[in-house]
Amino acid sequence: MHDRSCDRCPSPFLPFTPLGVSSTILGFIASILVTYTYSLGPMFSLIIFYLFASVLLVSALASVTLRHPVYSVLSFLASMCSLAVLFFIQQAYFIAIVQITVYAGAILVLFLFVLMLIGYDKEPRTVRRHPVRLGFSIAIAALSLAGLLWMAQTAGPLTPAALQPQTVQAGVGNVEALGRLLFRQYILPFELLSFVLLVAIIGSVVLAKKEL
Amino acid sequence: MISESHYLVLAFLLFAIGLFGALTRRNLILILLSIEIMFNAIHLIFVTFSRTWNNLDGQVAALFSMAVAAAEVAVGLAIAILLFRSRKTIDASQFNSLKD
Numbered sequence: 001m002h003d004r005s006c007d008r009c010p011s012p013f014l015p016f017t018p019l020g021v022s023s024t025i026l027g028f029i030a031s032i033l034v035t036y037t038y039s040l041g042p043m044f045s046l047i048i049f050y051l052f053a054s055v056l057l058v059s060a061l062a063s064v065t066l067r068h069p070v071y072s073v074l075s076f077l078a079s080m081c082s083l084a085v086l087f088f089i090q091q092a093y094f095i096a097i098v099q100i101t102v103y104a105g106a107i108l109v110l111f112l113f114v115l116m117l118i119g120y121d122k123e124p125r126t127v128r129r130h131p132v133r134l135g136f137s138i139a140i141a142a143l144s145l146a147g148l149l150w151m152a153q154t155a156g157p158l159t160p161a162a163l164q165p166q167t168v169q170a171g172v173g174n175v176e177a178l179g180r181l182l183f184r185q186y187i188l189p190f191e192l193l194s195f196v197l198l199v200a201i202i203g204s205v206v207l208a209k210k211e212l
Numbered sequence: 213m214i215s216e217s218h219y220l221v222l223a224f225l226l227f228a229i230g231l232f233g234a235l236t237r238r239n240l241i242l243i244l245l246s247i248e249i250m251f252n253a254i255h256l257i258f259v260t261f262s263r264t265w266n267n268l269d270g271q272v273a274a275l276f277s278m279a280v281a282a283a284e285v286a287v288g289l290a291i292a293i294l295l296f297r298s299r300k301t302i303d304a305s306q307f308n309s310l311k312d
Contacts, residue, residue: 045214046214049214049218053218053222056222056226057222057225057226057229060226060229060230060249061229063233063245063246063249064229064230064232064233064236064237064242064245064246064249065233069239069241069242072242072245073245076245076248076249079249079252080252083252083255083256086219086222086256087256087259089214090219090259090260090262090263091263092259092262092263092271092274094271094275095255095259095271095274095275098275098278099255099278102278102279102282103248103252103278106282107248107281107282107285110285110286110289111241111244111245111285111289114241114289114292114293115241117293118241118292118293118296118302133236134236136235137232137235137236138232140231140232140235141228141229141231141232141235142228144227144228144231145224145225145227145228148224148227148228149221149224152217152220152224174271177268178268178271178272178275181268181269181272182272182275186272189276193276193279193280196279196280196283197279197282197283199283200282200283200284200286200287201286203286203287203290204286204287204289204290205290207287207290207291207293207294208290208293208294
């Protein structure tokens with residue numbers, strides 16, 4: 001199980017640099033570009049969409065298939081940054097920033113921290129030696145994809161009758177509108193959420209403490 | 213403007229990739245990572261419908277979902293550390309008995 005099979009590479013981060021870091025830097029540069037030049041027109045946003053959708057899918061695939069855990073966590077970072085760009089071009093500016101701060105800033109660091117603490121062995125090649133298991137996983141994923149697509153295709157227009165566009169007013173930005181909604185209409189779930197976070201903090205401290 | 217079906221297909225693909233990862237991975241931490249990818253597909257759907265219907269409720273739901281995902285990751289990684297301490301491995305296929 002504990003095969004430190006990467007004897008030849010001097011640093012675990014070294015072979016990673018081409019894929020993850022370059023696409024991450026590309027993501028940051030392009031997200032700044034998008035903010036400044038968004039008014040260029042529909043063609044530009046189409047190009048941005050396809051560029052970052054492909055970066056997102058490739059890096060997500062890399063993060064579920066690469067055998068070295070650190071590489072897959074870092075390509076998860078690349079996919080989160082490109083997802084933030086996709087939020088940006090949908091005018092969800094606050095969500096995009098929260099995506100970068102929460103996922104790239106908190107969750108990813110937590111994953112890397114625990115990986116370093118536990119030790120990041122390569123995954124054994126057992127999954128690839130089990131074609132039945134691999135085929136089963138691919139079949140379930142493809143089946144769920146087909147089911148979702150079929151559901152979206154047959155559901156028809158999902159316009160709910162009770163939903164009216166209430167939150168977009170002239171002169172009010174995304175953050176301000178979201179804040180008003182969060183602190184007026186959704187104040188109770190918001191406060192409950194802080195309680196959920198408190199429970200998670202206490203729970204993880206109690207779980208991970210050495211002696212109880 | 214790109215239609216919402218583009219974003220929906222992208223989110224479904226992302227969800228399927230995350231599901232595939234959660235099923236094939238052996239490392240417990242990477243299973244959690246795959247679940248995070250599935251969470252992010254859901255966030256993309258929330259934000260897309262928020263833009264389509266010109267209503268910010270979807271973005272509020274995405275925010276709440278992100279906070280719950282962060283809490284879930286913290287607890288899940290604490291459980292992973294705990295399992296590693298008792299079994300000296302985080303290979304999910306090794307956790308096959310209730311007693312130690």
